[in-house]
Amino acid sequence: MSFLRDQEIFGEGEAATYIYQVQAGVVRTCKFLHDGRRQVNAFFGIGGVFGFQAGPSYGIRAAAACDCAVTAFRRLNLETIDAAGDRLSLQLFSLALDGLVRDQEHALSLGRRSAIEKLAAFLLGYTGNFSGSDVVDLPMTRRDIADYLGLTIETVSRGFTRLQDEAFIQLMGSHRVQLCDIIRLRTLCA
Amino acid sequence: MSFLRDQEIFGEGEAATYIYQVQAGVVRTCKFLHDGRRQVNAFFGIGGVFGFQAGPSYGIRAAAACDCAVTAFRRLNLETIDAAGDRLSLQLFSLALDGLVRDQEHALSLGRRSAIEKLAAFLLGYTGNFSGSDVVDLPMTRRDIADYLGLTIETVSRGFTRLQDEAFIQLMGSHRVQLCDIIRLRTLCA
DNA sequence: CGGCAGTTTGAGCGCTATCAATGAATGTGG
């Protein structure tokens, strides 16, 4: 299945019938407050699996952060997941635990890091998860990044320019960043 | 096993050999930055299960938020969890998914709610999870609450005072709060 | 009573949000 940027893959409250894996592009999951404020919970790059849900319906919304393609797997309910055999159950469990670890690190950024530190940690995490080189693609918009880090787009933009001014990174267009000094970036994360 | 307040149950990086369930009191799990800043990831009340880990060692620290008692279950590695039978696997998986949902809501508070809104959401969430009445016990310290919500102890204290001044709550000592207007508290959460 | 840890309250500042404008990139229709 293919989705254009900002197209919804599933909505909060929808029946959780599928689990998805990203084939191309990036997907974001997010939650909203009633007045429209948004918190992006996670980005999923190629190979990423999303759509886990504890109850019968999604508690979160998923949408394309850029044009992307995903494959959908019918979501077995919890009772039949076990019956489906050890391997499937094991894989799913392992992926859920990975999600817990990601969320813990994310909470640390949201609650205790400054804007600059959030950006540094974001770039480093993104490198580890999505790319092997020191040049990272950021196909999502500044708004997506801001809502992921609990900041505004202006603060994200100012942060990137400041990181560039201080020779941590080199901006190569607004969706591509070269990490010039990974060591120093790591120390920034505190 | 019994622990006094602030006593460590397991540390970050320790071999993850057990999963724990709370029998009495409250346990907190948290992560640290190198300079000592702390983010409390979750509180676990009676019946709460903690100590899940994706890898072979804990990525988080667990400690007693107040004097408490827990029971430890030997943590089977992922390969043998499945072999242990459907019911165990199912329960663990379900608990892990619950953790994901909690973390999503927590991230929403950390990233997008104001201090007052964080406190309101915290009190309401605490009610749902730990108590049935409109009087909630908060056995943890202000520091624990602050580090859970990404605030300082002063801001937490001022927030409680303000919520009381505006008749949302009634403070009954520093570790007990009566929710006087749950409806209005809910609207505060946005 | 004194000492200590935890909480509350006060004063002032700084980081980030808000408001506003400009610039860059992309798409659209003539």
Added chain:
DNA sequence: CCACATTCATTGATAGCGCTCAAACTGCCG
């Protein structure tokens, strides 16, 4: 191919929320 509109990103000026520093207050224990 070019004017125009639209969206996104950057930059600037200002304000406010929450942090920092500091002091007073409370409850508890020796």
